Amino acid sequence: xxxxxxxxxxxADIQKDPPPGCIIKLLNEEDMNVWDVVMDGPAxxxxxxxxxxxxxxxxxxxPFKPPVLSFRTKVYHPNVTNDERGAMCLGMLKADExxxxxxxxxxxxxxxxxxxxxxPDDAVESGIAEQFKNDNKSYEKVAKEWxxxxxx
Amino acid sequence: MSSFPPPRHISQAGRSHARxxxxxxxxxxxxxxxxxxxxxxxxxxxxxxxxLRGMSRLEGQHAMDQSRFLASKARVKNLNPPVDMRLLDxxxxxxxxxxxxxxxxPFVDPVILTECDHCFxxxxxxxxxxxxxxxLGPRGDCPTCRTPAKLGLRCATSKILVNILDDLVVKCxxxxxxxxxxxxxxxxxxxxxxxxxxxxxxxxxxxxxxxxRRKDMPKGCLHHGVCCFECREELQISNLERHWQSSCPQRTxxxxxxxxxxTFHEREQHMxxxxxxxxxxxxxxxxxxxxxxxxxQAETHSRNCxxxxxxxxxxxxxxxLDEQEAAQKAMAHKLDIFxxxxxxxxxxxxxxxxxxxxxxxxxxxxxPGRNHRGRSHTxxxxxGTAEPLDLDFPTSSAQWSPSASTAPSRPxxxxxxxxxxxxxxxxxxxFDLAAPAFPxxxxxxxxxxxxxxxxxxxxxxxxxxxxxxxxxxLAEVDGRLSMQSLNENMRTREExxxxxxxxxxxxxxxxxxxxSQLQRQQPQGAGARPANGSASSNVSDMTSVEAxxxxxxxxxxxxxxxxxxxxxxxxxxxxxxxxxx
Ligand SMILES: [Zn+2]
Ligand SMILES: [Zn+2]
Ligand SMILES: [Zn+2]
Ligand SMILES: [Zn+2]
Ligand SMILES: [Zn+2]
Ligand SMILES: [Zn+2]
Ligand SMILES: [Zn+2]
Numbered sequence: 036x037x038x039x040x041x042x043x044x045x046x047a048d049i050q051k052d053p054p055p056g057c058i059i060k061l062l063n064e065e066d067m068n069v070w071d072v073v074m075d076g077p078a079x080x081x082x083x084x085x086x087x088x089x090x091x092x093x094x095x096x097x098p099f100k101p102p103v104l105s106f107r108t109k110v111y112h113p114n115v116t117n118d119e120r121g122a123m124c125l126g127m128l129k130a131d132e133x134x135x136x137x138x139x140x141x142x143x144x145x146x147x148x149x150x151x152x153x154x155p156d157d158a159v160e161s162g163i164a165e166q167f168k169n170d171n172k173s174y175e176k177v178a179k180e181w182x183x184x185x186x187x
Numbered sequence: 188m189s190s191f192p193p194p195r196h197i198s199q200a201g202r203s204h205a206r207x208x209x210x211x212x213x214x215x216x217x218x219x220x221x222x223x224x225x226x227x228x229x230x231x232x233x234x235x236x237x238x239l240r241g242m243s244r245l246e247g248q249h250a251m252d253q254s255r256f257l258a259s260k261a262r263v264k265n266l267n268p269p270v271d272m273r274l275l276d277x278x279x280x281x282x283x284x285x286x287x288x289x290x291x292x293p294f295v296d297p298v299i300l301t302e303c304d305h306c307f308x309x310x311x312x313x314x315x316x317x318x319x320x321x322x323l324g325p326r327g328d329c330p331t332c333r334t335p336a337k338l339g340l341r342c343a344t345s346k347i348l349v350n351i352l353d354d355l356v357v358k359c360x361x362x363x364x365x366x367x368x369x370x371x372x373x374x375x376x377x378x379x380x381x382x383x384x385x386x387x388x389x390x391x392x393x394x395x396x397x398x399x400r401r402k403d404m405p406k407g408c409l410h411h412g413v414c415c416f417e418c419r420e421e422l423q424i425s426n427l428e429r430h431w432q433s434s435c436p437q438r439t440x441x442x443x444x445x446x447x448x449x450t451f452h453e454r455e456q457h458m459x460x461x462x463x464x465x466x467x468x469x470x471x472x473x474x475x476x477x478x479x480x481x482x483x484q485a486e487t488h489s490r491n492c493x494x495x496x497x498x499x500x501x502x503x504x505x506x507x508l509d510e511q512e513a514a515q516k517a518m519a520h521k522l523d524i525f526x527x528x529x530x531x532x533x534x535x536x537x538x539x540x541x542x543x544x545x546x547x548x549x550x551x552x553x554x555p556g557r558n559h560r561g562r563s564h565t566x567x568x569x570x571g572t573a574e575p576l577d578l579d580f581p582t583s584s585a586q587w588s589p590s591a592s593t594a595p596s597r598p599x600x601x602x603x604x605x606x607x608x609x610x611x612x613x614x615x616x617x618f619d620l621a622a623p624a625f626p627x628x629x630x631x632x633x634x635x636x637x638x639x640x641x642x643x644x645x646x647x648x649x650x651x652x653x654x655x656x657x658x659x660x661l662a663e664v665d666g667r668l669s670m671q672s673l674n675e676n677m678r679t680r681e682e683x684x685x686x687x688x689x690x691x692x693x694x695x696x697x698x699x700x701x702x703s704q705l706q707r708q709q710p711q712g713a714g715a716r717p718a719n720g721s722a723s724s725n726v727s728d729m730t731s732v733e734a735x736x737x738x739x740x741x742x743x744x745x746x747x748x749x750x751x752x753x754x755x756x757x758x759x760x761x762x763x764x765x766x767x768x
Contacts, residue, residue, distance in 0.1 A: 134330045
């Protein structure tokens with residue numbers, strides 16, 4: 036109940052002052068716990084010009100348990116799993132590192148920062164991470180192609 | 188709560204006495220001052236035994252009162268759970284420094300982690316650490332800075348912070364139900380427990396256990412059914428107010444656009460027909476007029492707008508068009524059925540050896556005209572081809588009655604439509620009859636019909652041709668047969684006449700022989716009796732031979748008649764067949 040109140044407050048706050056490049060809606064008007072975020076690809080990255088849909092699911096125990104993030108748009112990135120889950124592995128979202136005072140707005144800001152600057156050492160897609168480190172040109176090429184193809 | 192204090196006839200003294208008694212029954216008489224005992228029991232119980240009995244009666248009554256009080260208190264608690272401070276709405280914005288980083292509300296019962304000086308609500312920090320249970324008391328990492336910390340006695344914050352928090356003004360938690368109160372947060376629990384008219388309490392009636400809002404208490408028990416006098420719905424009086432506010436269809440509301448007062452169930456009608464504030468589209472909107480306006484503007488507009496005036500006509504036209512289209516669809520369906528019928532007719536009429544090719548034809552019969560179903564198109568195509576079709580009829584009917592004599596030498600009739608020369612002719616008999624011109628597949632492929640109707644007509648035409656060809660062939664066969672039988676008959680007749688002539692010669696010879704024999708026998712008839720016997724037997728022999736010859740000639744004549752008759756009958760039959768065809 037207090038979680039729900041906090042979610043409502045956070046949602047109201049994030050509507051008033053959304054993180055740059057993000058449009059946040061509820062996926063379903065009745066359910067405060069699933070947020071639908073449309074994120075612009077950061078400038079100066081191969082993702083620029085794309086619109087990426089990220090679904091943020093807040094667990095019942097929020098804020099005591101971390102939210103779950105999932106890219107609904109396919110994205111070629113070392114830190115985003117290339118499957119239908121589209122999970123981005125962020126340190127602050129791990130269960131033992133999550134802090135209840137963290138806010139979704141902060142999480143989204145971090146997501147955008149990671150999108151702009153991939154972290155190959157914490158990669159979930161090792162192939163893409165290798166390519167990013169050793170053959171950055173072709174990584175950027177594929178990432179741009181995917182952005183043009185999927186992130187319309 | 189309402190049943191306490193206990194009934195009046197027990198005095199304060201009596202109560203304390205009774206309580207003491209129940210705690211230590213053995214000491215009652217000695218522990219309490221005698222005046223007290225006398226005061227409470229003297230009027231109607233002079234003896235100590237009597238006073239003891241009265242005491243126990245009072246005791247029992249009091250115990251009952253107390254248990255009832257506790258039960259009702261528990262019920263009130265159930266009806267009104269303690270206020271959750273974190274769900275309160277604050278009247279004025281508050282300092283962000285007063286906000287707990289976990290629940291994002293002003294702190295509720297704040298604690299300070301002594302290890303790092305970070306401040307949280309007590310419940311928030313407990314809940315954060317609840318995952319790792321610790322027998323030595325709640326401990327874990329600070330949610331903000333991750334310093335290991337624990338909740339101890341010294342964690343309570345200063346009184347100043349608590350006072351600031353308690354002075355924040357909040358709305359009554361029952362404000363949504365109608366309570367207008369705005370009180371300091373520190374007093375909100377008291378407001379709910381004691382003053383708030385929207386708090387649920389027990390019904391004042393003794394024999395009713397149902398909940399009631401405090402403000403309705405003076406009205407007494409409201410838990411009997413009544414009928415809403417507007418809509419006749421049955422409900423309890425205690426729910427009547429809510430019913431009028433939110434669910435009665437007869438309740439009065441204001442139109443949200445024009446502020447006219449109306450009852451709820453009239454709203455829809457008002458929105459559709461009467462509300463002057465709603466903008467309504469021009470009646471010709473469906474036909475392109477984009478004008479919208481308030482009701483009175485729309486009326487003047489529709490008087491001037493051409494589209495609005497034409498709208499009913501357009502609508503009628505559209506309806507008619509739709510009807511026509513439906514009819515057309517039905518016709519097309521019928522046509523399909525007929526086409527199928529013709530296809531199966533074809534397959535019946537065709538030589539079974541042609542069956543494989545035929546299924547092929549059936550498959551190709553339908554598609555050509557399919558996508559040209561447009562009405563005008565069909566009509567045009569039909570009109571264009573009607574003339575040559577009509578011209579075809581006389582020629583085909585000319586082939587209908589070929590005479591038997593022309594049959595053997597008659598050339599093959601030309602099939603309608605182009606037919607490749609090199610097509611194998613499936614019908615080759617001893618007569619040079621044309622092979623059926625339909626339904627060779629190359630034909631349907633070569634002549635894509637412009638419309639199903641045309642296609643159907645041409646199929647009909649070829650069927651008719653086929654029929655005439657068959658009837659011609661039949662006539663021919665008939666002629667040949669009659670010729671043959673005629674020839675046969677002539678020969679038989681000649682033979683019969685020849686036989687008859689021979690027979691006549693034979694009978695003359697026999698006659699002559701008999702008469703000469705008789706003349707020879709007469710001179711010596713009396714002289715030789717036995718010879719007479721043999722001669723008479725000879726005569727009878729002769730007569731029987733003659734009879735046999737006559738019978739044979741009779742038979743011959745009969746067979747001749749029969750042959751003639753058969754010929755006649757056959758002719759009659761073929762005549763009949765021809766007229767039938
Ligand atoms: Zn808190
Ligand atoms: Zn701390
Ligand atoms: Zn109140
Ligand atoms: Zn009652
Ligand atoms: Zn009513
Ligand atoms: Zn109105
Ligand atoms: Zn108009």
